[in-house]
Amino acid sequence: MKHEVTEQGTVIIVGLEGDVDLQSSGEARKILLECAKQKKPILVDLSKVDYIDSSGIASLVEALQTTRKGGSDLALVSVSEAALRVLELARLDKVFIICASIDEGVQKIG
Amino acid sequence: MHSIAMNNARTQIDQSKDVMSRISGHLELLSDMGQDFATSFDIDVTLSHGLERITNYVGAEGGALFLLNDEGRKLTCTASVGPIEIIGLTLGSDEGIVGRCVQDDTGEIVRDAAKDPKFKNAVDAETGFSTRSILCAPMSVKGEKIGAIELVNKKGGDGLFDNNDLFLLQSLSSSAALAIINARMAEALVEQERVRRELELAAEIQRSLLPAAGDDDFPIHGVNCPARTVSGDFYDFFPLADGRICFNLGDVSGKGMNAALLMAKTASLYRCLGKTIHEPGKLLAKINDEVCETVTRGMFVTMVGGIYDPATGKVRLANAGHEPPLFLSTDGSYTAIPAEAPPIGISPILSSGGGIPEIELDLAGGTLYVFTDGVTEGYLEDGSEMEVDGLKKLLIDNASLSAAERLQAVIACISREGIALRDDLTLLAIDDALQSAGRDKAPPATGGDGDAEKTMLHLKFPSQPDRLKLVRNAVYDTALLCGCSEAVARDIVIAIDEACQNVIRHAYKGSPDGEVVLDINREGESIVLMLQDYADSVDVSTIKPRALDDVRPGGLGTHFIREIMDEVDFVPPPGGTGNLLRMAKKIS
Numbered sequence: 001m002k003h004e005v006t007e008q009g010t011v012i013i014v015g016l017e018g019d020v021d022l023q024s025s026g027e028a029r030k031i032l033l034e035c036a037k038q039k040k041p042i043l044v045d046l047s048k049v050d051y052i053d054s055s056g057i058a059s060l061v062e063a064l065q066t067t068r069k070g071g072s073d074l075a076l077v078s079v080s081e082a083a084l085r086v087l088e089l090a091r092l093d094k095v096f097i098i099c100a101s102i103d104e105g106v107q108k109i110g
Numbered sequence: 111m112h113s114i115a116m117n118n119a120r121t122q123i124d125q126s127k128d129v130m131s132r133i134s135g136h137l138e139l140l141s142d143m144g145q146d147f148a149t150s151f152d153i154d155v156t157l158s159h160g161l162e163r164i165t166n167y168v169g170a171e172g173g174a175l176f177l178l179n180d181e182g183r184k185l186t187c188t189a190s191v192g193p194i195e196i197i198g199l200t201l202g203s204d205e206g207i208v209g210r211c212v213q214d215d216t217g218e219i220v221r222d223a224a225k226d227p228k229f230k231n232a233v234d235a236e237t238g239f240s241t242r243s244i245l246c247a248p249m250s251v252k253g254e255k256i257g258a259i260e261l262v263n264k265k266g267g268d269g270l271f272d273n274n275d276l277f278l279l280q281s282l283s284s285s286a287a288l289a290i291i292n293a294r295m296a297e298a299l300v301e302q303e304r305v306r307r308e309l310e311l312a313a314e315i316q317r318s319l320l321p322a323a324g325d326d327d328f329p330i331h332g333v334n335c336p337a338r339t340v341s342g343d344f345y346d347f348f349p350l351a352d353g354r355i356c357f358n359l360g361d362v363s364g365k366g367m368n369a370a371l372l373m374a375k376t377a378s379l380y381r382c383l384g385k386t387i388h389e390p391g392k393l394l395a396k397i398n399d400e401v402c403e404t405v406t407r408g409m410f411v412t413m414v415g416g417i418y419d420p421a422t423g424k425v426r427l428a429n430a431g432h433e434p435p436l437f438l439s440t441d442g443s444y445t446a447i448p449a450e451a452p453p454i455g456i457s458p459i460l461s462s463g464g465g466i467p468e469i470e471l472d473l474a475g476g477t478l479y480v481f482t483d484g485v486t487e488g489y490l491e492d493g494s495e496m497e498v499d500g501l502k503k504l505l506i507d508n509a510s511l512s513a514a515e516r517l518q519a520v521i522a523c524i525s526r527e528g529i530a531l532r533d534d535l536t537l538l539a540i541d542d543a544l545q546s547a548g549r550d551k552a553p554p555a556t557g558g559d560g561d562a563e564k565t566m567l568h569l570k571f572p573s574q575p576d577r578l579k580l581v582r583n584a585v586y587d588t589a590l591l592c593g594c595s596e597a598v599a600r601d602i603v604i605a606i607d608e609a610c611q612n613v614i615r616h617a618y619k620g621s622p623d624g625e626v627v628l629d630i631n632r633e634g635e636s637i638v639l640m641l642q643d644y645a646d647s648v649d650v651s652t653i654k655p656r657a658l659d660d661v662r663p664g665g666l667g668t669h670f671i672r673e674i675m676d677e678v679d680f681v682p683p684p685g686g687t688g689n690l691l692r693m694a695k696k697i698s
Contacts, residue, residue: 019579021575021578021579021582021607022575022578022607022611022614022615023575023576023578023579051579051582051603051607053604053607053608053611053667054608054611054666054667054670055611055667057666058666082600085600085601085604086604086670089604089669089670089673089674090666090669090670
């Protein structure tokens with residue numbers, strides 16, 4: 001799994017790439033929680049995620065909860081087909097704010 | 111002389127005028143009250159009104175109407191007129207003058223009550239009333255004693271009642287008696303009608319619990335013919351998401367309303383739980399748990415539950431104390447499937463140890479008949495019982511008919527016009543003939559037997575997270591090779607990935623030295639994945655899918671597996687060590 005953290009205005013953008021599975025979800029969790037602590041809105045770009053498992057989804061849920069506790073919000077952006085299927089299986093597609101693009105995400109939660 | 115004669119004549123005329131006017135007064139009163147009684151909507155009001163009129167007409171100080179009750183043992187005053195209100199006053203049925211009048215069914219005039227040994231002084235003592243003379247007439251219809259009307263103390267004149275008074279009171283008490291009987295019969299009729307209507311409603315609701323008949327080519331047909339309005343028997347069938355059909359047939363001990371209610375409960379439990387529990391043995395055990403918790407002592411349900419797979423012709427069956435179902439194979443031989451457990455509602459023990467034993471049956475074009483003992487114990491036209499042999503013969507004799515027609519033929523032998531049924535009749539047929547013909551036409555997937563296995567992949571790997579990507583890729587390609595669509599293959603990948611994670615995290619507790627073996631087979635129309643580890647046995651019950659509205663990290667994997675795969679079971683591992691998880695999914 002690769003990742004990239006950038007900022008656009010006050011919004012943190014976390015891009016994940018490749019497979020977020022048992023091997024890499026620990027790392028993904030660390031990155032996401034690190035960002036969540038900054039109490040800024042977060043966009044997680046899932047466009048390049050080929051595979052995400054339940055542990056990866058769990059990291060996203062934890063990051064969402066931490067961000068909201070900090071008074072901010074977290075949205076998913078450009079969710080890949082593979083990631084969307086797992087979100088649907090978890091019935092979390094209604095829990096997360098899902099945006100088509102980074103611009104839309106910045107508008108929604110920025 | 112002349113004037114005396116004139117006076118006498120005038121007196122005679124006056125007297126006959128008196129008699130005439132008295133008779134016409136009597137008739138008017140009788141006619142009025144007869145009319146009142148006949149058209150009464152509220153018999154109590156009419157009687158009380160009638161008593162008042164007769165008391166005034168005869169010129170008595172008081173009047174009372176007594177009715178027999180408590181199965182004729184007591185006489186109670188239900189209406190009273192006069193200075194003392196005695197409604198509710200109760201005497202023994204032969205007590206007092208009124209009691210004697212009722213028992214002898216004769217009216218009487220008592221000129222001096224105090225001198226009559228039967229007179230109840232106690233009533234006067236209590237009420238402060240002074241009873242001098244009494245007129246009493248019984249109320250009875252065709253020898254059926256109902257009560258009596260009593261008038262006391264004639265006002266004016268010599269203060270005594272005469273025969274005219276008695277005659278009048280007797281006429282009135284007769285029509286009052288008739289009115290009371292009529293009112294009681296009407297009340298009973300209304301009550302009967304109400305009960306009948308409620309029973310019909312109950313029957314209608316019960317019929318709605320039975321499944322709608324399928325098309326002629328639907329493999330399962332049932333019929334239920336209640337002995338009374340409502341039935342203690344039931345059957346049901348409904349398709350599962352994977353194309354298999356869940357069915358059941360049951361017989362509640364006893365007949366009538368209590369049996370019907372337990373029937374409704376058991377049938378509802380089966381339909382509800384049957385949608386998620388796809389193992390008949392476990393399902394019946396679960397229903398047993400529920401029924402045992404609340405069932406009325408002494409009531410129980412014999413029941414057969416099963417799942418039929420039209421794709422393979424196989425039936426999995428569990429029998430809790432029910433009449434053995436009969437399997438008629440295509441070669442004309444019968445196999446009876448006896449009960450392997452006591453009826454439902456007897457003992458909660460059933461549920462321990464994984465439920466009621468299941469039997470697997472390959473119908474292979476044959477038919478499975480499930481029925482209640484009302485059928486085998488039903489009377490034939492010659493007065494003998496149908497018995498199992500009679501049923502077997504009848505079904506073979508009618509083999510050329512459709513399954514639904516065959517069941518009707520059986521019913522027609524037992525349920526005949528004008529003959530009351532001895533017990534509810536219920537039959538269910540699971541007919542594999544058409545489905546089997548369809549299967550034969552389809553090219554055999556793996557060479558003949560639908561159960562034939564074809565090994566697609568055998569993979570052994572260490573319990574390390576960095577091997578999961580490799581496993582995912584291999585499983586994805588294997589699923590495509592089996593004929594799965596890309597979407598199904600991707601789903602299967604999610605399931606196997608999560609199952610491997612469970613092995614790594616829970617069975618081997620993160621240790622990287624464990625060995626994991628994955629076999630993928632194609633079995634008929636299904637892809638079957640067998641995942642084996644050699645760690646200590648996992649207590650399966652502790653791995654539970656989490657509630658989805660509980661949004662928190664962790665515990666999702668098991669939910670994904672169950673959501674994606676059609677069948678997920680831990681099966682006994684060969685050699686008895688470790689854990690073997692079997693997951694199956696329909697390819698199309």
